[in-house]
Amino acid sequence: xxxxxxxxxxxxxxxxxxxxxxxxxxxxxxxxxxxxxxxxxxxxxxxxxxxxxxxxxxxxxxxxxxxxxxxxxxxxxxxxxxxxxxxxxxxxxxxxxxxxxxxxxxxxxxxxxxxxxxxxxxxxxxxxxxxxxxxxxxxxxxxxxxxxxxxxxxxxxxxxxxxxxxxxxxxxxxxxxxxxxxxxxxxxxxx
Numbered sequence: 039x040x041x042x043x044x045x046x047x048x049x050x051x052x053x054x055x056x057x058x059x060x061x062x063x064x065x066x067x068x069x070x071x072x073x074x075x076x077x078x079x080x081x082x083x084x085x086x087x088x089x090x091x092x093x094x095x096x097x098x099x100x101x102x103x104x105x106x107x108x109x110x111x112x113x114x115x116x117x118x119x120x121x122x123x124x125x126x127x128x129x130x131x132x133x134x135x136x137x138x139x140x141x142x143x144x145x146x147x148x149x150x151x152x153x154x155x156x157x158x159x160x161x162x163x164x165x166x167x168x169x170x171x172x173x174x175x176x177x178x179x180x181x182x183x184x185x186x187x188x189x190x191x192x193x194x195x196x197x198x199x200x201x202x203x204x205x206x207x208x209x210x211x212x213x214x215x216x217x218x219x220x221x222x223x224x225x226x227x228x229x
Contacts, residue, residue, distance in 0.1 A: 049204070052166040056102075060107075061187060063107075064185060065185075071100070074091035078090065086136075108122075109171050110171060110179050130164035182203035
């Protein structure tokens with residue numbers, strides 16, 4: 039019987055969605071890619087299908103994930119980007135051999151190297167991170183307001199005032215906690 043794995047938290051921005059494969063970073067961390075085949079699954083869901091993944095490739099992916107998170111966090115709070123994170127992102131971007139292609143429907147897809155290698159997919163993710171962190175897209179990097187999450191996310195809302203990485207998880211959890219705290223603090227019905 040296969041082990042149950044936590045669901046992926048999917049977003050619209052590849053790089054920050056990738057950092058979401060480790061959630062609740064300041065609480066009880068939830069690893070969403072604990073084994074190589076889960077990375078294969080995540081890449082497939084995000085249009086970067088690869089044939090297989092080794093433990094060493096999973097380590098490279100996790101290193102990239104943490105580098106993106108560190109750089110995105112620094113950018114969100116307007117601090118200097120960590121040199122080690124920048125180096126990892128640049129290395130992964132340079133090593134990938136993916137090409138952007140236009141589909142007949144008019145959307146962009148990625149064609150990975152002939153062997154559909156994990157390194158090619160990581161190159162796409164790194165390039166996406168560079169685009170976001172460098173400010174080339176309309177939006178802003180922000181950190182989730184949940185004290186246990188603090189995930190980096192890319193806010194493209196009209197007001198650029200989004201507070202949660204995901205309203206269905208962190209946002210609802212925080213609103214529910216505030217509601218319950220308010221109920222506990224209010225007087226009970228008159229006797």
